[in-house]
Amino acid sequence: MSVRRLAPREVQPESFAFTAENLAWAEKTIAKFPPGRQASAVIPLLMRAQEQAGGWLSEPAMRLVGDMLGMAPIRVYEVATFYTQFQLQPVGKRAHIQVCGTTPCMLRGAGDLMKVCKSRIHEEPFHLSASGDLSWEEVECAGTCVNAPMIQVWKDVYEDLTPEDLEKILDAFERGEHPVPGPQNGRHTSAPVTGLRVLTAPELFDGSTVGQGAGLALAREAIAAKANGDAAPSAAPPAAAAAAPPAPPKSDPAPAAPPPAKAVEAAGEADKEKPKKPVAPPPGGKAADPKAE
Template sequence: MSVRRLAPKELQPESFAFTAENLAWAENTIAKYPAGRQASAVIPLLMRAQEQAGGWVSEPAMRYVGDMLGMAPIRVYEVATFYTQFQLLPVGRKAHIQVCGTTPCMLKGAGDLMKVCKNKIHAEPFHLNESGTLSWEEVECAGACVNAPMVQVVNEVFEDLTPEILEGIIDAFERGEKPTTGPQNGRKSSEPVTGLRVLTSPELYDGSMVGTGVGLAAAREAIAARAAAAAAPKPAEPAAAAAPAAPPKSDPAPAKPPVAEAVKAAGSADSDKPSKPVAPPPAGEKGN
C-alpha cells in the first residue's frame, strides 16, 4: 500500500464542526454502540465529515471526530490514512474521478481513460484543475470487472467506457450536469455484450406471474401426484430365497492339521542330543 499522508498545513482549514443536522445524526449513530465501544463509530463519522467538507477529510475534522468518540488523534489518523475511501487532500468541487486500474480494466483500456484525465483535469493525480472543480486518481478494483473499463464518482459508477465517452462525462460534470450512470454501451446491467441467450422469456423476471397463482398451482399438482403415488397399491414382491441352514452347534471341532514332517524330524533330533557335559570341580575341592 502506498504511503498516505495528511494534507499540508497550508491546505488545512482552521477548524471543523458538524452542522446541527449532522451532529444529531452522529449522536444517534454513536448511541447504537454499547457503552465503552463508541470508537466503533469512527468510520461512519469520518464518512459524514468527508461528505460535509466536500469530499475530503481534514486534520481538524479528524480531531473533532476523535473528541466526540474519546479517541486519541493518532487513532483517528490511523483509520483515515489506512482506508482509501477517505480523501486526505481537497478534491474537485464538482467531481473527483476515480479510474479503476486493476487488471480487467487495464486490459480493456483503463490506460487511455487515465490519459483523458491527464489531458482534461491535471497531469498528476490528486491535483485540482485550474478552476478547482475537478480532480482524479487511479484506484484498485471498484467491483465492475465485467463492465470494464469504468470510473467511479462518489457512489456512482460509469461502465463500458471509451476515451470519447469519458470526455463527455467529464464535460457534463464541468457544466454542473449529472451524466447517466451505469453501462455506456447500451447493455442492461452486466448481461453479455452479445445479448442474453438464457432466461430470455420476459415473464421470468418482469413480474407478470406475481399473484397469478401459476407457481402455486404447479406446486399443488406436484404434491397431489406424490400423494397419489404413495396411496397406490404396491406390487407383490417375490419371495426371498431361503438362506442356508446354519451348522448345528454340536458339531465336533475340526481336526487339527497334521504336523509337517520337517517339524517332526527337528523334534526328534533335539531329543537325541547328548546332555550338556558338566565341568569337573577345580583341583583341591571335593564334591559334596
Template sequence: MFNKTQPLTQVICARKFFTTPKLISDELVVHRDTNDNNPEVPFQFTEANMMRIAAIIQNYPKGAQRAAVSFAIDIAQRQMGWVPISAMHKIAELLSMPRMRVYEWATFYTMTRRRFRGKFHVKVCKTTPCMLRGSDIILQTVEEATNCTVGGLSEDKMFGLDVVECQGACVNAPVMVVNDDYYEDLNVCDVYNIIQTLKCGGIPPWGPQSGRASCEPHCGQMSLLEMPPPPGFMMQDALIGSEVSKPPKPKSK
C-alpha cells in the same frame, strides 16, 4: 562463505542492511501540517450532521460507540469534501476513542480523502481487467479533458484526478468513478462527454455507457428469461398442510 574460525562478531558486523526509497504512497500514512490542514484549524459538524452521528451511535451498545467511526468520517468528508486532521480529532472526541484509532481508519481506507481533491474527484481504475480493456487510454483522455495530471488538481480546482485499484465493477471495465457515481464500459468519446457535462453543471447518467443494463452480456440477457416458479413448486404433497392450498403448477408451453 562463512568461516567457522571467523569470530561471530565479525560476521554480524559484515552483514549488509538495505533501506527502501521513499514511495509516492507515503501520503497514505504520513501527515504533514499545512496552512489549511493542521490541528489549529477549527472544525465543527453542522447541527444536522451532529444529529446524524448521534442517531448512528444509538445503533451500538453503550461503550462501543467507536464502532461508528466509519460513518463519522464519511459524514465529515461529505460536509467538507475531504477529512482534515482537525475533523479526525473532533471524531475522536465525540466517540471517546484515541486519536490514533481514527488515524488508522483514515489512512487504511483509500476512499478517505485527506486533502482537497476538487469539486469532482475522478478516480480511474487501473487493475488488470480495466488495464486489458484500455484503462491507460481512458486515463490519458481524462487528463486531457480535465487539464489535470494524476495526483493533482485542475487550475480551476474543479477536478482532482487519481488512479485507484479495483472498483468492484470488473465485468464492466474500463471504469472510472466521479465522487460516488460509477461510469462503466467507457470509451474515449464517453469520457469527453462526461467531463463536459460536469463542466456545464450537469450530472451525466451513471452506469454502463454502452447501453447494456447492469452487467448483462453484451449480446443481451442470457438467463432468467422466464417467470420463476411460484412458492411451493415441486414440494412433496405430504409437506403441504391441509390449510395450505397446493400451489398451482406452471403452465407448460
C-alpha cells in the same frame, strides 16, 4: 498509486465542526452501537465530515470524530489513510475522478482513461484542474471488474467506459450536471452486453407457472379432503404427471484394484516381523496374560 499522507499544515483549516443537522445525524449513528463499541461508527462519521467539507477530510475533522468516539487521533488517522474513499487534501469542487487501475480495468483500457484525465485535468494526480472543478487519482479495484474499465466519482460508479464516454462525463460535471451512473454502453447492470440468450421465455417471469407442480396439487387435494372429512387422497401422482423414467442400465463393474507395489508389500512384511510392544501393567497389579482367556 501514491503514499497517502495528510494534507500539509498550510492547507489544513484551523477547526472543524459538524452542522446542527449533521451533528444530530452523527449522534443517532453512534447510538446504534452498544456501549464500548462507539468506535465502530468512525467510517460513517468520517464520510459525513468529508461530504460536509466539500469532498476532502481535514485533520481537525478527524480529531473531532476521534473526540466524539473516544478514539486516539492516531487511530482515526489509520482509518482515513487506509481507505481511498477518504480524500486527504482538497479535491475538485464538482468531481474527483477515481480511475481503477487494477488488472481487469487495465486490460480493458484504463490507461486510455488516465490519458484523458491527464489532458483534461492535470498531468499529475491529486492536482486541481485550472478551474478548480476537477481532480483525479488512480485507485486499486473499485469492485466492478465485470464492467471494466470504470471510474468512481463520490458514491457513484461509471462503467464500460471509452475515452469518449469519459470526455462527455467530465463535460457534464463541469457544467454542474450529474451524469447518470452505471454502464455507459447500454448494458443492464452486469448482464451480458449481447443481451440474454437463455431463460428468455416470458412464462418464467410472469408468474403463470407458479403453483403448477404435482406436489402442490397433491397438497391441495389433501387439504380439501381433510376439510370435507374424506379419506386422504392417494399419494400417487396425478395422471397428468409423467411416468417415471426407466432405471438406467447398470454400468460395468469397477475394475479390480491394482496389486500393491513391491515396496508396499515389503513394508507390510517388515511390520509383521516386528515384536509387539509390551503392555504396561495396571497400577498395583501384574500385566494380564492374554493367553489366560
